[in-house]
Every structure is written in structure tokens, then in C-alpha cells.
Amino acid sequence: MRRLALFFATIVVLLGGAAAFDWWVDPFGDIYKPGALTAALNQDPNCLVAQEIVGARYFSFKLDVFHRRPTTRFVVGSSRVLKIQSHPGERTFSNLGFPGSSPETILALFRALPAKPAQTVYIGVEAFWFNRRYSVPVYRPGPYDLAQYLLNRSTFEYAVRYVRQGHYILTHRWKREQVGKSCVIGRLYPSIAWKVDGSRVWSWELAPQTFPPFHAPPYSKDLATVRNGYYDGWTSLDARRMQILEQALELARRRGWRVVGFAPPEPPDYFRLVRANPQLAARWREFLQAMPALFARSGSTWADLSNGRADGCRTSDYPDGFHSDAACSDRIRARLDEVAAR
Amino acid sequence: MLFNSFPFLYLFLPAVVVGYYAVPRHRLRLLLVVLASYYFYAYADWWFPALMAGSTAISFTGGRLLESTRLEQRRKLVLTVGIVGVLALLAYYKYTAFVGGYALSFVHVITQQSFPGLHSFVSSIALPIGISFYTFEGISYMVDVYRGTLRAERDPLRYAFFISFFPHLIAGPIVRYGILQPQLMEKHRFNPDRVRSGLMLFTLGLAKKVLLADPIAQWVDHYLATPGSIGFANAWACAVGFGFQIYFDFSAYSDMALGLARIFGIELPWNFDRPYRSASPTEFWRRWHVTLSTWLRDYLYISLGGNRKGERRRDVNLFVTMGLGGLWHGASLNFVGWGLYHGGLLAGTHHARRRGWGLPRPLAIAATFLLVIIGWVLFRMRSASDIGGVYAGMLGLHGFGGVPGHLVAYVLVAGAVVWFLPESWRLPLAEWSALRVAVVAILFVVSAVSIYTSHPFIYFRF
Numbered sequence: 151m152r153r154l155a156l157f158f159a160t161i162v163v164l165l166g167g168a169a170a171f172d173w174w175v176d177p178f179g180d181i182y183k184p185g186a187l188t189a190a191l192n193q194d195p196n197c198l199v200a201q202e203i204v205g206a207r208y209f210s211f212k213l214d215v216f217h218r219r220p221t222t223r224f225v226v227g228s229s230r231v232l233k234i235q236s237h238p239g240e241r242t243f244s245n246l247g248f249p250g251s252s253p254e255t256i257l258a259l260f261r262a263l264p265a266k267p268a269q270t271v272y273i274g275v276e277a278f279w280f281n282r283r284y285s286v287p288v289y290r291p292g293p294y295d296l297a298q299y300l301l302n303r304s305t306f307e308y309a310v311r312y313v314r315q316g317h318y319i320l321t322h323r324w325k326r327e328q329v330g331k332s333c334v335i336g337r338l339y340p341s342i343a344w345k346v347d348g349s350r351v352w353s354w355e356l357a358p359q360t361f362p363p364f365h366a367p368p369y370s371k372d373l374a375t376v377r378n379g380y381y382d383g384w385t386s387l388d389a390r391r392m393q394i395l396e397q398a399l400e401l402a403r404r405r406g407w408r409v410v411g412f413a414p415p416e417p418p419d420y421f422r423l424v425r426a427n428p429q430l431a432a433r434w435r436e437f438l439q440a441m442p443a444l445f446a447r448s449g450s451t452w453a454d455l456s457n458g459r460a461d462g463c464r465t466s467d468y469p470d471g472f473h474s475d476a477a478c479s480d481r482i483r484a485r486l487d488e489v490a491a492r
Numbered sequence: 493m494l495f496n497s498f499p500f501l502y503l504f505l506p507a508v509v510v511g512y513y514a515v516p517r518h519r520l521r522l523l524l525v526v527l528a529s530y531y532f533y534a535y536a537d538w539w540f541p542a543l544m545a546g547s548t549a550i551s552f553t554g555g556r557l558l559e560s561t562r563l564e565q566r567r568k569l570v571l572t573v574g575i576v577g578v579l580a581l582l583a584y585y586k587y588t589a590f591v592g593g594y595a596l597s598f599v600h601v602i603t604q605q606s607f608p609g610l611h612s613f614v615s616s617i618a619l620p621i622g623i624s625f626y627t628f629e630g631i632s633y634m635v636d637v638y639r640g641t642l643r644a645e646r647d648p649l650r651y652a653f654f655i656s657f658f659p660h661l662i663a664g665p666i667v668r669y670g671i672l673q674p675q676l677m678e679k680h681r682f683n684p685d686r687v688r689s690g691l692m693l694f695t696l697g698l699a700k701k702v703l704l705a706d707p708i709a710q711w712v713d714h715y716l717a718t719p720g721s722i723g724f725a726n727a728w729a730c731a732v733g734f735g736f737q738i739y740f741d742f743s744a745y746s747d748m749a750l751g752l753a754r755i756f757g758i759e760l761p762w763n764f765d766r767p768y769r770s771a772s773p774t775e776f777w778r779r780w781h782v783t784l785s786t787w788l789r790d791y792l793y794i795s796l797g798g799n800r801k802g803e804r805r806r807d808v809n810l811f812v813t814m815g816l817g818g819l820w821h822g823a824s825l826n827f828v829g830w831g832l833y834h835g836g837l838l839a840g841t842h843h844a845r846r847r848g849w850g851l852p853r854p855l856a857i858a859a860t861f862l863l864v865i866i867g868w869v870l871f872r873m874r875s876a877s878d879i880g881g882v883y884a885g886m887l888g889l890h891g892f893g894g895v896p897g898h899l900v901a902y903v904l905v906a907g908a909v910v911w912f913l914p915e916s917w918r919l920p921l922a923e924w925s926a927l928r929v930a931v932v933a934i935l936f937v938v939s940a941v942s943i944y945t946s947h948p949f950i951y952f953r954f
Contacts, residue, residue: 151684153929157691160933161940168941298498303941 169300175319177308179205180291180299184214186324190335190346191218193326198343198351200336203324208248209255209289213262215348216244222267224348225486226256227274230414230472233479234272234486235349245348250287252279253395258290260398265405272486274414275395277424277437278380280387312338330357352469355476366471369419373429376420377472384433387440399448409450410489411441415458415482417468424456453489461485493535495694495748496701496943504532509687509755518679522653525756529656533622540620543581547623548655550577551630552648555637559644567638574634582627589614590823622662624820626655628787633669635791642670650676659752663745665763665783672758680757688929689922690754695936696916697747702939704906705740708733711899712872719873719881723893727885733899734872735865736906739767742781747916762917768864768910771856773837776864788817799842806842811835821871826879830870837863 173181183203190197204211216224221244225234229249236243246259256273263269278284288295299305313319316338327336334340334356341353341361353361373382402409416424424434442452455461458468463478474482493500508528515521530541554574561567592614600606633654636642645651654672655661712733715726722730746763753760767780777785789798793813799806811832818831844850851859869886873879884890924932 153924153926154684154688154691156926157688157929157933160930161936164934164937165940168937297502298944301498301502301941302944304944306941 165301168306169297172300172302172305172309174323175309175312176205176323177305177312178299179203179207180296181205182207182210182214183323184210186335187211187214187218187346189324189326193333195333196346197326197333197335198345198356200324200334200340201342201344202337202339203335204344206287208250209259211344212244212246212248212259212348215346216246216263219244219347221269223270223272223490225272225274225483226259227251227272227414228276228279229350230276230474231272231274231479232350233474233476234274234483235345235476235479236347243347245350247274247348248289250289251276252284252286253391253398254286255289257394257398257401260401268406268408269402270408270490271402271410272490273398273409273411275411275441276380276414277434278377278384279395280391280437281381281384281433282386282388282391283383284380330359332356354469364470366417366468369471371423371427373427376423381424381430381433384430387433387436392440392444396444396447399445399450402450403448408490409445409448410453410486411445411450412453412482412486412489413438413441413456415461415463415474415478416456417463417465417471418459419465420471421457421459451489451492453485455482455485493532495745495752496698496939498943499535501940501943504528505752512756513682519649521679522649522676525658526649526652526656529653529658529661532658533656533661536621537618540622543585543620543623544626544656547578547581547626547630548652550574551633551655552645552651554630554634555644555651556646558634558637571634571638575631578627578630582623585617585619585623587819587823588617625664625666626661628666628784628820629655629668632666632787632791636668636670642673645669645673657753657758659749659756660760663742663749664781665746665749665761666787667760667783671761675758683757685922686757687755690751690756691936692751692921692924692929692932693754693916693919694748694751695932695939696919697744697749697751698939698943699744699935700740700747700916701744702942704902704909705737705744706942708737708740708899708902708906711896711902712737715896715899716872716878716882719878719885721890722882722885723891724885724888725895726893727882727890729896729899729903731865731869731882731886733903733906735768735861735868736903736910738868738871739764739910740906743915750917762915765915765918766910768861769857770860771851771853772841772860773834773863774841776860777834777838784817784820788813792816803842807839810838810842814838824874826870826874829879830867833867833870837867 176183179202182205186199186203190199199211220242222242224244224246225231227247228251229247231247232245232249234245234247236245248255291299318325319337324335324337327334327340329336329340329343332343332351334343336343341356343351343353343356345351352364354363370376373379373384399409399411424430438454438456441454445452458474458478461478461481463474463481467475467478469475493504495501508525511524511528512521515524530544533544534541551574554570554577557570558567558574561570592610596607596611596614633642633645633651637644645654650673651669653676654667654669657667657672660667712730715722715730716734743764750760750762761783763781763783765779765782767776770776770779793809796809796812797805798809812835814831814835815828816831818827818829818834821827821830850856866886869879869882873882885893
């Protein structure tokens with residue numbers, strides 16, 4: 151019996167040790183670390199939090215951002231709303247959008263947020279969310295996912311690799327670094343980073359000398375490649391996701407929140423593509439017709455801002471041909487504030 | 493569910509073992525394991541358990557009828573119907589695509605009609621994993637009852653346990669009911685030494701799979717991706733590498749199966765006994781996949797007349813037995829070719845022995861190893877052009893090529909394990925010291941964290 155106990159004890163100790171080490175180093179950013187945001191907020195002026203620290207735990211990070219600020223106004227949506235930021239000195243605005251958003255994540259986020267104080271909410275709605283083929287990445291991993299991550303050889307190997315590159319990681323999970331003119335709470339490769347209001351800063355904005363600016367890929371009409379293929383094979387508006395979005399809007403209405411939905415701005419080329427492509431145009435029209443009615447049913451407002459040019463956003467305002475830059479996003483924010491004030 | 497998977501190692505196995513020893517009544521334990529095994533099987537596809545239940549019902553009923561029927565002719569009829577019943581399931585799911593594909597190609601050549609609907613139908617038939625194994629177990633049970641060497645089982649629960657017991661369900665060993673039945677009559681008390689021994693045997697199997705078979709597979713697959721231009725060194729390294737890969741893969745599964753069964757207090761028959769130390773093809777088949785080779789001998793070769801009807805008939809029987817054995821591995825001509833090749837080796841061994849030809853044992857071991865390795869090319873490559881490409885490479889027709897350092901290193905390690913270490917199931921694991929127990933536990937941890945890059949077992953396909 152003692153040797154059986156020894157067998158199990160050895161396994162438990164070694165696996166537990168490896169899991170604890172993997173959890174601490176977290177080489178793939180699968181563990182949310184609230185202390186990093188605390189460290190960023192403790193600096194004056196506030197530091198940024200590096201993407202390598204946030205990793206894929208956007209949902210937890212954005213919830214944390216919300217709770218750390220006296221938020222009364224926030225935006226949610228995909229990566230295309232991430233440049234919408236607070237005005238200088240404004241502490242009541244938060245950006246709670248993140249890559250891989252969808253009606254499912256928005257409903258989950260609304261449920262996780264407190265009902266009070268009442269909020270003004272901007273929802274950047276992507277048409278491709280209603281393509282059934284668009285799959286939502288795991289945004290809240292369960293204990294099983296976590297265990298798989300922590301008891302994995304590649305996690306361990308990369309954790310060892312990280313520690314070899316920066317011995318301080320054994321005692322400190324992050325450090326304060328200067329990247330360009332910005333202070334960043336990072337680790338080994340701080341590039342893309344997040345402001346404490348939840349908006350995103352590109353690597354080339356942080357340090358133009360170190361990181362080259364993005365280049366938009368050549369214009370393409372192939373739906374299999376355009377926007378990561380999100381529009382490919384889209385045959386009808388996904389009724390299930392429409393229903394989930396409606397549930398989120400209904401929850402907001404019950405809480406007395408003011409909601410403005412909007413279609414994020416498209417670069418001119420793509421604005422033409424979505425309206426003219428024979429496979430896409432009909433879906434796009436259905437989407438633009440369905441949204442105002444959907445939002446109106448819960449007393450919310452819809453603003454079609456997909457024609458970025460109408461709000462002064464030129465092709466050069468989309469550095470990668472997909473995401474709007476800060477200048478364009480500021481104009482969108484102004485339009486949203488205006489619609490919300492009506 | 494794979495043995496080398498997260499859900500199996502950390503959820504399924506602990507839950508079933510704890511449940512098994514927590515349940516006080518023997519029959520409830522049997523029921524628990526049967527239900528767990530059906531769940532284990534359903535994990536691959538929800539409808540697989542229905543197929544296994546059908547096969548179980550046919551062979552169980554066949555056994556009961558065989559025992560209650562007195563007339564010899566009627567007994568033969570019952571046996572035939574029973575065997576055809578379970579074989580029909582295997583034939584449909586495993587061989588329809590193979591036979592139908594060739595038949596449609598033949599019809600196409602004659603009539604120029606392509607029948608796309610039929611083509612897509614036959615190619616859409618999915619092979620339920622494990623069906624080859626439990627079909628053979630059902631047949632052996634019915635034949636044993638027919639021959640009078642085994643009493644028919646009256647308890648459907650015990651019989652369902654025999655067919656479905658998850659350690660041997662997917663890839664063997666092919667168990668005969670005569671071995672399992674006595675072990676199912678008694679309640680196995682929790683014995684820490686036996687449980688530890690089972691866990692350690694399972695761990696040694698897991699380590700063989702994850703730390704040897706999988707890395708070798710990675711390199712072999714890499715070099716065999718372009719068989720048409722493979723050089724001499726790569727071709728031989730791949731052939732030898734695959735020989736070790738399949739041994740470590742399959743013997744690992746067998747060790748894991750034996751270890752798992754032992755945790756439940758059940759001893760399954762071993763399947764491998766250092767086959768690459770064999771000094772002749774005959775000896776090789778007494779050491780390689782033993783539960784299959786003895787099954788083929790007892791239920792096919794002997795039924796065909798074995799060696800009782802003269803040399804020529806014996807040779808024919810060997811070719812038929814090994815050809816069908818090859819076909820059992822997979823519905824593909826390369827497996828038939830591999831089986832016939834071994835049939836030829838076995839027949840040749842008999843003739844050589846009769847003429848008094850022989851080699852000193854070390855040379856005979858080397859020659860047998862070489863012949864077996866040459867045969868593995870037929871097993872590993874699917875098409876005639878790929879097989880030809882690798883053989884051409886082994887003959888140096890594509891030049892010498894570079895030496896695959898990583899693969900050679902793995903082959904050397906694998907060779908040392910094969911030739912200098914005993915089979916895991918032979919080790920007196922229950923008597924091992926605390927230090928060795930701790931080392932095996934460390935091996936478990938190293939293997940368990942490596943399972944994400946692990947490949948499915950080769951014999952899952954059969």
C-alpha cells in the first residue's frame with residue numbers, strides 16, 4: 151500500500167509542480183493576471199498592459215477594466231472597435247470590445263456586468279457574426295481547458311524557454327518597461343498593448359523605430375480570403391445569433407441602459423465590395439435591414455456607420471485595410487456620442 | 493477515447509477504478525464496467541455501441557443454441573449462421589468499400605458507366621474501431637462451444653463484459669472466453685500491489701508509445717512523404733524505423749491493455765514476446781501479435797487442414813491463412829500482399845528446415861529481422877507506386893541520399909530497448925522497490941504531459 155501511495159504521491163507532486171510552474175509563467179497567455187492591470191494603474195501616468203500579458207483572456211481583462219473605472223459608458227464589439235478610446239482625462243469610458251466577439255460574448259459580458267449604474271452602451275455589430283460558419287473562439291475557458299493547458303508538455307517547454315530568456319520571471323510575472331515613449335507592463339516581447347481604458351495601441355504606434363507599420367494586404371474580392379474568410383459561405387442571417395443579440399439588448403433595456411448599435415466603418419474598397427459582390431450584397435442588405443428593427447424592438451438605436459468615408463475616414467485611416475486607426479475611431483466615437491445624446 | 497488522452501487518463505480511468513472498488517457487489521461491478529466500456533466505445537461515435545451490442549447478442553445466442561442443440565448437422569448450421577452473422581457486420585463495415593470500389597472500377601472499364609451515387613455510398617461507410625477484434629472474439633467463443641472445449645455462458649452480463657471490457661476493446665489483445673470466464677466468477681478485492689503493478693505496466697506502455705513510437709512516427713512520416721525519390725539511407729532508416737514504430741506502438745497498447753485489466757484484477761493474455769529476437773519467420777509469428785497468430789492458427793489454419801494433408805496443401809493453407817490475416821488488418825491489397833509475403837516466408841521456412849538448411853542463431857536473427865523489415869514496407873505504404881518507390885530506394889536506385897540523423901538516433905535507442913530489455917509484461921513489477929516505483933511515476937508524468945502531440949495507435953485502424 152505504501153508503494154502505491156508513493157506512486158500516486160510522486161505523480162501528484164510532479165504534475166502539481168509542473169502545473170504551478172506553467173500557471174506562474176503562463177507562456178501562451180491563457181491565465182488572466184489582474185495584478186498587471188493594477189501595476190499599470192499604479193503608475194502616474196498610467197502604463198499600458200502588453201498583449202503578451204493579457205494573452206487570450208480578453209473577457210476577464212475587459213471585465214477588470216470595467217470594474218477598475220467609474221464606467222458609465224462603454225463600447226463592445228470586435229477588434230474593429232478597439233481604437234475607440236476615452237477622451238483625455240475621461241475616466242467614465244471603457245472599451246470592452248475584443249477580438250473574437252460575437253452576440254454570445256456580448257450577452258455573457260452584459261450578464262457579468264453590474265446592473266447599476268446605468269450605462270450608455272455602443273455595440274459595434276459585425277455582419278459576419280450572422281454567418282453561421284463564423285466560429286467564436288473560447289473566451290471563458292473552463293477548469294477542463296485550464297487543466298489541459300497546465301498539464302501540457304509544450305506549455306512546460308515554452309515556460310522553461312521563457313524563464314531561460316528572463317530569469318526574473320521566476321519571481322516576477324511581469325516588469326515595467328519603456329517602449330518608445332510609453333511605459334508598458336510587459337515581459338519579454340511587449341509590442342501590441344492595451345491602455346487602462348481597454349483601447350488598443352499598435353506596436354508601431356508604441357515604437358515606430360522598432361516596429362514597422364502595417365501594410366494592408368492587396369485588395370481582393372475572394373471571400374475565402376477577405377477578412378479571414380469570415381464572409382465565405384454565408385447563405386442566410388443566423389437566426390440563433392440574432393436571437394442572442396436580442397436577448398442582450400433586452401437585458402440592457404431591463405437595466406435601463408441606453409444602447410446604440412452601429413456597423414463599424416469599412417474602408418472605401420470594402421464598402422464597395424460588400425454592396426456589389428454577388429454572393430455578399432444580398433446578405434449585407436438583409437443585415438442592414440434587420441438591425442434597425444432588432445435594436446428598435448428593445449428601444450435601442452441603430453446607426454449605420456459602415457460608410458467610413460461619410461465620417462471622414464479615408465483608405466489611409468485603415469492601416470491594415472481592416473481596422474480603423476485612432477483618428478477615424480475618434481470620429482466614430484463622436485458620432486456615437488451624438489446619436490446617444492439625441 | 494484514446495488511452496493516451498487527457499479525458500481517459502484524468503477522468504474516465506480514475507472514475508471507473510474508484511467506482512469498481514467502491515461497489516460492494518460483484519455483479520454490480522461487472523455492470524459498472526460494461527456500462528463504462530459502452531460509454532468508452534460511444535466516445536468514438538454514438539452508434540458504435542449498438543453495433544457491438546448486436547455482435548454480442550449474435551455470438552451469445554449462438555453459443556446458447558450450440559449447447560442446447562444435439563444434432564450435429566443442426567449444430568453446424570447454428571455455427572455457420574452465427575459466424576456469418578458477426579462476420580457480416582465486419583464485412584459490411586470493413587470490406588464493402590474495398591470490394592465495392594474494385595467492382596465499380598471493373599464495371600466502369602466494361603460499361604464506361606461511373607455510378608457516382610454508388611461510389612459515394614460505398615466510400616461513406618465508416619469503419620467502427622475495434623470491430624475486427626470483437627468479431628474474432630465472438631467467433632472464437634462460438635467455435636470453442638461448438639468444439640466442446642468451452643461451456644456456453646448463461647449469464648449475458650458476464651458475456652457482455654468479455655466482449656466490451658474496455659482495455660482490450662479497441663485493439664486487443666484478442667481474448668478467448670476460456671481465459672476470461674474463470675476470472676469473472678470471483679470478486680476481486682482491492683489489492684494495492686496488483687493495482688500498482690497494473691498502473692506501472694500501463695505507464696511503461698504509455699512511455700513506449702509517447703516517448704518512442706510517436707517520435708519515430710514523426711520522422712518516418714516525414715521521410716516517407718516523398719517515396720518516389722527516397723534515397724538509400726533514408727529508405728532503410730524508414731523501413732527499420734517503421735519496424736520499431738509499429739512494434740512500440742502496438743506492444744505499448746498491449747502493455748497498457750494488460751496493465752489496465754490488471755488494475756481490475758483481470759489478467760489478459762500477452763501479445764508480444766521480443767519478436768525481433770526471432771531466429772525464423774515461424775518463431776516471429778510465435779512472438780508477434782500472438783493472440784492474432786494463435787487465433788489464425790486455431791480457427792483458420794487448422795480448420796483448413798493445417799499440415800495434416802501434405803506439404804503442398806500446407807503451403808496453400810499458410811498462404812490462405814496469412815493472406816486473410818493480412819486482409820484482417822485492412823481492406824487494402826497492400827495488406828493482402830504483406831500477408832502473402834509472410835505466408836511465403838513461413839512456407840519457405842518449412843521447406844528450408846526439411847532440407848536441413850540453417851544458420852547460426854545470431855545470423856538467423858539478423859536474417860529474420862531483415863526479412864520482416866522488408867515486409868513492413870508493404871504494410872506501411874498504400875499504393876503500388878509508393879511501395880515500389882521505397883523498394884527502389886532500398887536498392888539504391890535513387891542514390892544514397894543524406895543520412896537522417898534524428899531517425900537513426902531513435903532507431904538506435906529503439907534497437908537497444910528491443911534487444912537488451914525484456915518485455916514489460918514479464919517484469920516482476922509488484923516486487924519492484926520504492927525507488928523503481930518512483931522512477932516509473934516520473935515516467936508517467938513525462939509521458940502524460942506529452943500526450944497532446946501523440947498519434948492515434950496504428951492498430952486503431954484495424
